[in-house]
Each structure stands twice: as structure tokens, then as C-alpha cells.
Amino acid sequence: MSTLTLVTGNKTYSSWSLRPWLLLKHLGVEFHEISVPLHAPDATGQITRYSPSGRVPVLLDGNQVIWESLAIGEYLAERYPTVWPAEAHRRALARSAANEMHAGFTALREELPFNCRTRRSGVMPSHVAQAEIGRIVALWKTCRQTVHGEEGPWLFGCFTCADAMFAPVALRFHTYGVALPEEAKIYVDTVRQDHHVQTWIQAACAETAAIPEEERGKPVGENDAM
Structure with a gap:
């Protein structure tokens, strides 16, 4: 290569x-x-x-x-x-979850646009978007149920392509203060605290350009994005 x-x-x-x-x-x-x-x-x-x-x-x-x-x-x-889990059943589940994330959740994407530079308030997801949030939480739980012992905090223990696919929606949940069950909150924190994700967010905070249609709601504070 x-x-x-x-x-x-x-x-x-x-x-x-x-x-x-x-x-x-x-x-x-x-x-x-x-x-x-x-x-x-x-x-x-x-x-x-x-x-x-x-x-x-x-x-x-x-x-x-x-x-x-x-x-x-x-x-x-x-x-x-290591892009995908080593075990066949986990690999199949990871691919299915990643493909569902790639192809679906259009209401969530439209109503809660990705913006990792600030936290936002005053954005209320529709019933359709709420249902999509519930589906994502259920997917995360299904993936985490395949993890045993101290394998790691990611969806399948170690970081895989499934985590790469879900990282943006985890940051969306943080940006808009989406209410989540405890296990989902832990996963969102895992994503946010990742060293590479922090590097991405720091670079985003250094950007000055704004796309108005992507700035939904009201800013809570730039530092809170970290």
C-alpha cells in the first residue's frame, strides 16, 4: 500500500x-x-x-x-x-450495525446535525428521531453483550470499524444533551475521552468558519464540547 x-x-x-x-x-x-x-x-x-x-x-x-x-x-x-472483530459472529454483528448506521437514522441526522465544536440547547427531537435514538441505544447494548470480562470499553471490546461508524452519533448525543440510559452514557464518554477524538474536537474548536444551517439551537459553551 x-x-x-x-x-x-x-x-x-x-x-x-x-x-x-x-x-x-x-x-x-x-x-x-x-x-x-x-x-x-x-x-x-x-x-x-x-x-x-x-x-x-x-x-x-x-x-x-x-x-x-x-x-x-x-x-x-x-x-x-483488526478493522472488524476477529470472531465470525461478532464480525457479522459489527458489519450489520455499521451498515445500519451508515444507511439509516435520517431523522436524527436532519434534526441533530453534527456539530462537535459546541454543546447546543433548545433542540427537541421529534418522535421519529426519538425512536431512532432508542434503536441506536439498543444496538449498542446488543454489541456490548458480546463483550466479556476486561476486553475493553468499545462496542466489541477493542476499537473496530463499528465504533468509527457510531462515534459521530455519540458526539451528537453529547452536543444536544440527549437523555440516555447509563450504559449508553458510558459509551458516549468512552468516545468523547478517546485521545484521537479529542484531537479532532480540538481542531474543530480552532476552526472559525460557520455553516448557519448546521448551528441548531443555542450554544451552551465551546469548552463544554471537550
Whole structure:
């Protein structure tokens, strides 16, 4: 594998970019990052230089172009077996959960847009979004039930692509102060306290650009995002 390049968007708003970035960091894979400000007038033109879909993230491996966060995860799994759990039944569950996160929860995404720079108040999820939150909590519980003893705090003990896929929604829950059962709160804290996630949030806090439609509710405070 040649030196990888990951094309991402703003760290404040681009939940999709966080997923492969975080996975690469946990794998310990060196990569070059190109960040395209999503608010810029020529953002689409910049992104299409690298991505045929016109969206981020996109992974460049020599002449190979891989777009979509889950496809990037599967591409990396061909070279790094720890992308998914080692056991077949856990691996199947992890892939199912990751795919459900990738394809679903549209009400939650629309009503609670990703914004890891500040905490927000005054945003009330609809009944549909609340049901999606309940489904995510149930998924996390199902995954954690496969973990035994001191295997680790992630969904399957050790960090996998499933955690990369769910990390943005965990940060969403923190941003909007979503009420969660205790076990789900512990997982959200695991994500937030991760060294690499903290690095991402610190970079987001250093960004100055704002996308108004992504700034739902009222800010609680920048430092509380950490």
C-alpha cells in the first residue's frame, strides 16, 4: 500500500469524514490529510478533483480512489484484520450495525446535525428521531453483550470499524444533551475521552468558519464540547 491520502471536510461539521479518519488513527496507519472547507464557494469543485461522488470523505491509495466511509473501512479491512472483530459472529454483528448506521437514522441526522465544536440547547427531537435514538441505544447494548470480562470499553471490546461508524452519533448525543440510559452514557464518554477524538474536537474548536444551517439551537459553551 502506498502512502494514503484522506480527503475530509470541516472537522466541526463533517461526521462522515470523522469515521475513516478515526479508524486510520486507531489502526496506527500514517496518512496525508487534505481538508476542504465545506462552506467555501468552490467546495464542490475542490472535492470533485478527488472524489467522483463529489462528497467527502475519499481515500486515495496511489491510483485507487475509494469513497464512502464504510467502503473505506472495508478497503482497509483487506489489509488490517483488526478493522472488524476477529470472531465470525461478532464480525457479522459489527458489519450489520455499521451498515445500519451508515444507511439509516435520517431523522436524527436532519434534526441533530453534527456539530462537535459546541454543546447546543433548545433542540427537541421529534418522535421519529426519538425512536431512532432508542434503536441506536439498543444496538449498542446488543454489541456490548458480546463483550466479556476486561476486553475493553468499545462496542466489541477493542476499537473496530463499528465504533468509527457510531462515534459521530455519540458526539451528537453529547452536543444536544440527549437523555440516555447509563450504559449508553458510558459509551458516549468512552468516545468523547478517546485521545484521537479529542484531537479532532480540538481542531474543530480552532476552526472559525460557520455553516448557519448546521448551528441548531443555542450554544451552551465551546469548552463544554471537550
